[in-house]
Amino acid sequence: MVFGSFTPEAFAFGFFTILTLGGAYGVAMNTNLVRGAVWLIVSLFGVAGFLALLSAGFLAAVQVLVYIGAIGILFTFAVMLTRSMTNVNQRFNQQWWISLLVSALLFILLIVGVIIPVWGNQSPADMSPTIANTTDLGVALVTGGGFVLPFEVASLLLTAAIIGAILIAREDEE
Amino acid sequence: MESRSTPNQFLRLGITLVILAVIGGGLIALLNGITGQACLNNLSSCLTNNGWNPGIAGFVPILLGVLGVATFPLLVTILLIWVERKFAARIQDRIGPNRVGPFGLIQPLADVLKLLTKEDITPTGADKPIYNLAPPFMVASVLLIWAVVPFTPYHYGVDLEIGAIYFVAVASIATLAVIMGGWASNNKYALLGAFRTVALLVSYEIPLAMALLVPVLLAGSMSMVGIVEAQGAMWFMFMAPIATLLFFISSQAEVGRAPFDLIEAESELIAGFNIEYSGMKFAMFFAGEFMHVFTNGVLMAILFTGGWWGPFAYEAPLLGFFYLMIKSSFWYFISLWVRNSLPRFRVDQVMNLNWKILVPISILNLIMMALMLRIALGFEQSAGIVVTDFFSALPRTGFLLIGNVVVLVVVWLWLGRQGRQQRQLEEMNRFSVTATGD
Amino acid sequence: MTNVLNEWAFIGVFFLLAPLLPSLPIAIAALISPRKPNAIKQATYECGLETVGDTWVQFKVQYYVFGLIFLVFDVEMVFLFPWALAYQQLDFFAFAAGLLFIFLLTDALFYAWGKNALEWS
Numbered sequence: 001m002v003f004g005s006f007t008p009e010a011f012a013f014g015f016f017t018i019l020t021l022g023g024a025y026g027v028a029m030n031t032n033l034v035r036g037a038v039w040l041i042v043s044l045f046g047v048a049g050f051l052a053l054l055s056a057g058f059l060a061a062v063q064v065l066v067y068i069g070a071i072g073i074l075f076t077f078a079v080m081l082t083r084s085m086t087n088v089n090q091r092f093n094q095q096w097w098i099s100l101l102v103s104a105l106l107f108i109l110l111i112v113g114v115i116i117p118v119w120g121n122q123s124p125a126d127m128s129p130t131i132a133n134t135t136d137l138g139v140a141l142v143t144g145g146g147f148v149l150p151f152e153v154a155s156l157l158l159t160a161a162i163i164g165a166i167l168i169a170r171e172d173e174e
Numbered sequence: 175m176e177s178r179s180t181p182n183q184f185l186r187l188g189i190t191l192v193i194l195a196v197i198g199g200g201l202i203a204l205l206n207g208i209t210g211q212a213c214l215n216n217l218s219s220c221l222t223n224n225g226w227n228p229g230i231a232g233f234v235p236i237l238l239g240v241l242g243v244a245t246f247p248l249l250v251t252i253l254l255i256w257v258e259r260k261f262a263a264r265i266q267d268r269i270g271p272n273r274v275g276p277f278g279l280i281q282p283l284a285d286v287l288k289l290l291t292k293e294d295i296t297p298t299g300a301d302k303p304i305y306n307l308a309p310p311f312m313v314a315s316v317l318l319i320w321a322v323v324p325f326t327p328y329h330y331g332v333d334l335e336i337g338a339i340y341f342v343a344v345a346s347i348a349t350l351a352v353i354m355g356g357w358a359s360n361n362k363y364a365l366l367g368a369f370r371t372v373a374l375l376v377s378y379e380i381p382l383a384m385a386l387l388v389p390v391l392l393a394g395s396m397s398m399v400g401i402v403e404a405q406g407a408m409w410f411m412f413m414a415p416i417a418t419l420l421f422f423i424s425s426q427a428e429v430g431r432a433p434f435d436l437i438e439a440e441s442e443l444i445a446g447f448n449i450e451y452s453g454m455k456f457a458m459f460f461a462g463e464f465m466h467v468f469t470n471g472v473l474m475a476i477l478f479t480g481g482w483w484g485p486f487a488y489e490a491p492l493l494g495f496f497y498l499m500i501k502s503s504f505w506y507f508i509s510l511w512v513r514n515s516l517p518r519f520r521v522d523q524v525m526n527l528n529w530k531i532l533v534p535i536s537i538l539n540l541i542m543m544a545l546m547l548r549i550a551l552g553f554e555q556s557a558g559i560v561v562t563d564f565f566s567a568l569p570r571t572g573f574l575l576i577g578n579v580v581v582l583v584v585v586w587l588w589l590g591r592q593g594r595q596q597r598q599l600e601e602m603n604r605f606s607v608t609a610t611g612d
Numbered sequence: 613m614t615n616v617l618n619e620w621a622f623i624g625v626f627f628l629l630a631p632l633l634p635s636l637p638i639a640i641a642a643l644i645s646p647r648k649p650n651a652i653k654q655a656t657y658e659c660g661l662e663t664v665g666d667t668w669v670q671f672k673v674q675y676y677v678f679g680l681i682f683l684v685f686d687v688e689m690v691f692l693f694p695w696a697l698a699y700q701q702l703d704f705f706a707f708a709a710g711l712l713f714i715f716l717l718t719d720a721l722f723y724a725w726g727k728n729a730l731e732w733s
Binding site for chain 3: 233236237239240241243244245248286289290291292293294295296297298299306307309310311312313314315317318321331332333334338339340342359360361369372373376377379380383384387388390391394395396450453454455457458461462521522525526529530533534537540541544545547548551
């Protein structure tokens with residue numbers, strides 16, 4: 001990205017940054033859990049914008065479909081299961097300092113990773129000249145030399161998720 | 175007053191509809207001609223040559239294109255209000271709106287004027303920001319679908335490579351609007367209605383997307399433009415009738431129309447999640463619904479009945495647009511017919527129909543289509559057929575139709591067995607009840 | 613490359629405008645409609661009875677279960693779309709891989725069915 005000149009991409013990048021970070025701030029600071037869920041969706045939408053900006057259209061659509069359309073709804077359902085959802089004053093979590101430490105460490109690690117090329121020096125010239133599209137993704141998913149094993153394992157994982165959900169939700173009726 | 179309609183009246187109604195469609199089509203084509211893809215490039219370079227900032231000059235045509243594409247469904251919706259009321263009236267052996275203008279055609283405008291002057295009541299205790307955001311979101315989720323709709327071979331908002339999944343994704347935003355509106359109203363009925371609606375909407379998204387996978391499979395493309403172009407030889411409706419039916423049923427459920435109208439179960443939930451809305455905000459929920467029904471017609475036309483394909487569509491794009499509108503109207507009227515004829519399902523029946531019937535059928539159908547397509551591709555390869563026109567597409571269509579028949583037979587036997595078991599169970603229950611009752 | 617971003621610029625502008633267009637009539641209505649609020653008019657409408665207790669109460673866990681099952685199938689769809697897209701370029705192995713993938717998830721559906729998790733009560 002070129003700094004100094006005002007490109008539409010830079011503008012969009014700034015806009016999505018505000019959405020993502022602002023949404024995350026709203027989630028963390030809201031005492032009303034449902035509003036928190038709405039802020040979460042704003043934040044997730046910002047991430048979808050980033051993906052579109054990176055020309056990863058499929059992932060952007062998936063972000064909207066799965067995270068906003070499904071996980072957002074699931075969060076709202078989950079919030080409705082709690083008591084006092086509109087006014088959370090107590091802090092139930094006693095280990096907040098651990099999470100603070102971990103997130104601070106992660107943040108520092110990411111900053112370092114961005115400034116110093118820890119994961120190898122990749123300039124834009126090193127990137128493949130062909131832009132892979134969604135068809136290439138499909139080919140990679142189901143060819144023997146590609147990612148067919150992770151593809152099937154993903155299915156197994158999803159199956160396990162359903163079994164787990166049913167076991168947890170219906171234990172009271174045994 | 176004589177309520178039975180004479181054939182003459184029907185004829186006049188039909189002629190008026192055709193004239194309206196032509197006028198509307200002409201206007202839209204003009205609009206698209208001004209802001210269409212080919213002119214976009216000219217406009218932007220033209221502005222740059224006249225000393226505009228290149229960034230802004232590139233932005234202006236995009237803005238105009240968006241406005242053109244987004245205004246079209248909004249304008250159509252105003253007409254749809256009249257069509258919907260008139261159609262429902264005819265089915266119920268009434269006349270419908272006939273006072274304001276010829277055939278009551280100006281009625282929607284009168285409705286809009288009335289709605290504009292209605293007081294907007296916000297209930298006490300409502301969560302105002304969320305409450306106000308829900309109606310525009312509802313409309314937006316439908317409007318956004320139109321970005322990828324190919325109107326003619328040359329005119330479309332944008333040809334996204336991932337068009338099919340894009341439309342499912344933006345349509346799922348409606349779910350969010352429902353839950354936001356229902357929760358923010360601070361009303362138990364609204365919240366209960368919202369929860370039911372969301373459960374319905376998310377459930378029917380599964381067979382919808384499963385049925386959508388079949389056109390993607392057959393076209394080898396996810397872009398709406400690509401899917402339409404792939405139907406030049408044969409419409410997908412004839413290759414995959416079961417997928418067509420599944421998509422139609424689930425899209426009917428997605429708009430919450432009868433028999434899936436739990437959204438507005440007046441007798442149970444006093445209108446569901448939108449009960450506390452009034453005035454223009456309430457109207458927006460309904461505008462979104464009306465627009466969604468027609469949008470579903472357009473999607474059916476694009477995905478299964480060849481979109482703008484028809485004689486001379488390439489030579490005269492306006493004709494292509496006309497074909498698309500005819501096909502969409504066909505599906506739209508079937509949707510209205512179903513809506514006005516069938517009674518409402520109970521909430522548990524809706525869930526059973528989805529998870530125990532539609533989802534298994536859609537999975538079976540997808541597998542069968544994939545298998546038959548593989549066999550058809552192998553056959554075409556060995557026989558040296560390249561699918562280019564109607565006759566060369568016949569073998570593939572034949573194979574896929576065989577697959578459909580197999581699915582149909584399996585489903586028929588399976589449902590029949592299930593029905594028998596259920597009847598036996600009920601019979602046994604009845605006996606045991608009488609035995610203990612004595 | 614620029615072409616792809618142009619497409620997304622269109623979508624981006626559309627996303628900004630789509631909620632604004634329906635907001636326009638709402639704004640106009642807000643300008644010209646009368647505004648005479650009073651307590652009874654603004655009361656929560658629950659069939660003529662006065663509302664009892666807090667609306668935002670705890671909800672059934674069942675909705676959550678349906679939400680979870682939906683989420684799993686949604687993610688499945690995300691995997692199946694690229695598969696369907698590339699299907700015609702691939703061989704029989706791709707069909708087998710897709711079949712196994714779908715089969716594993718159908719298993720989960722039948723498990724949920726057998727455990728009566730799909731019953732609406």
